[in-house]
Structure formats: structure tokens, C-alpha cells
Amino acid sequence: MHTIGRPRRGRGRRPADEVRREVIEAAGELLFEEGMAGFTFDKVASRSGASKMTLYKWWPSKGALALDGYFKRVEPVLAFPDTGDIGADLRAQLHAFVHVISDSPAGPAIAELIGQAQTDPELKAAYLRRYSSPRRALAAEAMERAKQRGQLRVDLDPETVIDQLWGACYHRLLLPDQPLTEGFVDALVTNLFDGIGP
Amino acid sequence: MHTIGRPRRGRGRRPADEVRREVIEAAGELLFEEGMAGFTFDKVASRSGASKMTLYKWWPSKGALALDGYFKRVEPVLAFPDTGDIGADLRAQLHAFVHVISDSPAGPAIAELIGQAQTDPELKAAYLRRYSSPRRALAAEAMERAKQRGQLRVDLDPETVIDQLWGACYHRLLLPDQPLTEGFVDALVTNLFDGIGP
Numbered sequence: 001m002h003t004i005g006r007p008r009r010g011r012g013r014r015p016a017d018e019v020r021r022e023v024i025e026a027a028g029e030l031l032f033e034e035g036m037a038g039f040t041f042d043k044v045a046s047r048s049g050a051s052k053m054t055l056y057k058w059w060p061s062k063g064a065l066a067l068d069g070y071f072k073r074v075e076p077v078l079a080f081p082d083t084g085d086i087g088a089d090l091r092a093q094l095h096a097f098v099h100v101i102s103d104s105p106a107g108p109a110i111a112e113l114i115g116q117a118q119t120d121p122e123l124k125a126a127y128l129r130r131y132s133s134p135r136r137a138l139a140a141e142a143m144e145r146a147k148q149r150g151q152l153r154v155d156l157d158p159e160t161v162i163d164q165l166w167g168a169c170y171h172r173l174l175l176p177d178q179p180l181t182e183g184f185v186d187a188l189v190t191n192l193f194d195g196i197g198p
Numbered sequence: 199m200h201t202i203g204r205p206r207r208g209r210g211r212r213p214a215d216e217v218r219r220e221v222i223e224a225a226g227e228l229l230f231e232e233g234m235a236g237f238t239f240d241k242v243a244s245r246s247g248a249s250k251m252t253l254y255k256w257w258p259s260k261g262a263l264a265l266d267g268y269f270k271r272v273e274p275v276l277a278f279p280d281t282g283d284i285g286a287d288l289r290a291q292l293h294a295f296v297h298v299i300s301d302s303p304a305g306p307a308i309a310e311l312i313g314q315a316q317t318d319p320e321l322k323a324a325y326l327r328r329y330s331s332p333r334r335a336l337a338a339e340a341m342e343r344a345k346q347r348g349q350l351r352v353d354l355d356p357e358t359v360i361d362q363l364w365g366a367c368y369h370r371l372l373l374p375d376q377p378l379t380e381g382f383v384d385a386l387v388t389n390l391f392d393g394i395g396p
Contacts, residue, residue: 118372172365
């Protein structure tokens with residue numbers, strides 16, 4: 001079913017699940033094209049063919065709707081590879097991630113949502129529950145499998161590594177003292193695998 | 199000169215530098231006691247004995263004033279130790295940092311300011327120029343000295359390490375999926391010095 005961005009107004013009642021999926025897809029497209037500055041309930045309604053009333057019923061704020069659109073959109077792009085080589089898998093995933101947040105309006109948009117979440121407890125809870133927590137779990141599971149293969153030390157806490165890879169990238173996204181490049185993420189992985197000592 | 203928090207209204211005209219310093223000290227105290235929720239120009243004026251007019255003249259927003267108060271307040275707490283052992287110095291500095299952002303209203307306050315900076319370009323520029331950039335420089339210089347002593351590999355980019363230590367902490371502060379503890383920062387340092395491989 002690829003009906004993204006094609007208004008279907010007037011084609012009769014669709015099942016709620018289908019409407020919901022199309023609204024989320026439309027929200028993701030709009031967010032990636034225009035960022036939060038151009039993101040409105042109106043435009044999502046018009047793109048998806050759903051009524052604004054429906055949108056208001058399902059999403060408490062445009063932040064929550066934008067988050068759902070973002071998640072839907074990045075999910076396939078940020079799939080966690082599993083080639084059997086954890087170092088290569090981490091690099092590949094981080095390259096895809098940095099590409100998304102550097103080269104599309106999604107980066108500024110997610111920065112703005114994280115920013116807004118600092119004074120909006122519901123948005124923060126939604127972010128943790130629906131996005132960052134499940135994504136952390138995927139990375140942690142990949143590292144646990146790598147431990148089984150003897151590629152990571154057995155006493156390693158994968159959660160700390162997550163903050164030293166993706167967390168380091170979010171830090172540069174939010175506070176851009178230094179650039180967020182592929183060279184940067186390669187250095188992050190190298191620092192952890194080779195150590196920073198002499 | 200310890201006149202922090204003691205209104206000096208009515209004691210005659212003070213030099214601008216002194217007024218400015220006392221306003222910033224009062225702002226830092228208020229921020230640490232009440233966080234951004236209780237932070238107002240009014241209260242800073244009353245604590246410092248300066249007029250609200252003066253405050254509006256010097257600071258474009260309460261965010262900018264709160265930032266200056268934060269920087270002033272954390273500067274002595276977050277001094278970078280130099281014992282000649284970079285591993286110990288990093289741990290000591292990170293422990294002080296985590297203590298400040300976990301155990302005082304300064305943590306939520308700085309999270310809120312970073313959040314607000316995502317939609318306030320002036321606040322973001324002020325944050326980078328007046329706080330994060332000079333603080334990164336201190337850490338980078340400490341690591342360069344450690345390279346000279348043979349404690350870090352010579353091709354290491356200290357900027358990447360900064361994002362993997364303090365950046366990782368800010369990540370947990372802003373998106374608290376996992377707790378920000380002393381054990382966490384010790385693990386960050388260990389991961390980098392010992393590596394995460396088997």
C-alpha cells in the first residue's frame with residue numbers, strides 16, 4: 001500500500017488503522033521536507049486526507065504527531081544490521097544515522113522535539129517510551145549477541161556504549177561546537193575498540 | 199567580596215562591574231535554588247539590589263541571564279584538575295560534573311536552557327561561545343598535556359573524547375532512559391581507556 005501523500009478525501013470511509021498509518025506517513029514526509037517550522041495539523045490533514053478532527057482526537061500536540069512521523073520514517077533507514085561483525089555493524093548504523101540527522105530537515109526537527117521535551121513532560125515520556133528506549137534495546141541486543149561471539153568483553157554494559165556512540169552524536173546535534181561527520185563517528189568507534197591510551 | 203544575595207539598594211551608586219558581578223552571582227544562586235521555573239528578572243533584581251531596568255539593559259532574555267549565572271556558579275565546582283594523571287583527572291572532573299547536574303536544580307535548569315536553545319539561535323550561540331566552547335577547550339588542553347606525558351595516543355582527537363564523556367552525560371540528562379550515576383561515568387572512562395573489546 002503506497003498511498004503516501006495522496007489525499008484520499010471523498011473516497012469513502014477507510015479502516016481506522018489504515019487512516020492512522022497514512023496520517024503518520026504523511027507526518028513523516030512533511031517533517032522531512034519542511035522541518036518543525038512548516039509542520040502543522042492542517043498540512044498533515046490535507047496530505048493524508050484525514051480530517052483535522054481525527055488528528056486532534058489521536059494526537060495531543062503537533063509534537064507528538066511529528067514524533068510518530070519521525071519514528072515511522074527513520075525506522076527502515078536506521079535498521080540495525082547484523083553481519084556478525086559488531087564493529088562493522090556499529091559503523092554502518094552510525095553512518096546511516098548521521099546521514100539522516102545531518103542531511104535532512106529531520107536533524108533540526110528532532111533537535112527541536114528533544115528541546116521541547118525538556119519543558120513538556122508528556123512529550124519527553126512519549127519520546128523515551130516510543131523511540132529512544134526501543135532503539136536502545138536494539139543496539140543493546142546487538143552488543144549482547146557480539147558478547148556471545150567473543151567480540152566484546154563479557155563485563156561490558158552496552159547501555160554505556162550507546163551513550164558514547166549515539167549520545168555523542170546527539171550532543172553534537174544539539175550543541176554544535178564541532179561538526180557531525182562520518183569521520184567523527186568512525187573516531188567514536190575506534191576510540192572504544194582501540195582505546196584512547198598509548 | 200562576598201555580598202551574594204544581600205540587597206544593597208540604597209547604599210549609593212556602585213561601579214557597573216561590581217553591579218554586574220553581583221547580578222550574575224544572584225542569578226546563579228536563584229537558578230540553583232529554584233530552577234528555571236522560579237527564575238525571574240524580578241527576583242534577581244531584588245536579590246542583587248540592581249534595578250530591573252539595568253538587568254533588561256544587559257541581558258536580552260531571562261535565559262541569557264540564567265546562563266551567565268549558571269556559568270559563574272559552576273566554574274569553581276567544575277575546575278579541571280591537573281594531577282599529572284589524565285585518567286584520574288577525567289574521573290574527578292566527571293564526578294563533580296555529575297554531582298552538579300544530578301543533585302541540584304542546576305541539572306533540570308541547564309537541560310531546559312539547552313532545550314530552549316534549539317529554537318532560540320541567540321541563546322544557542324551564547325551557550326556555545328560563552329560556555330561549552332571554552333569548557334571543551336579546557337578538557338582538550340588537559341588531554342594534549344596528557345599526550346605529551348605519553349598517557350594518551352598521539353593521534354587521538356580530544357574533541358571526540360569530550361563528546362564520549364561529557365556529551366554522554368548530557369545525553370542521559372536530556373533523555374533519561376538510564377540513570378546518571380558515578381558508576382556510569384566511571385564506566386565511560388573505563389570503556390575509553392581499556393577498550394570495549396575482549
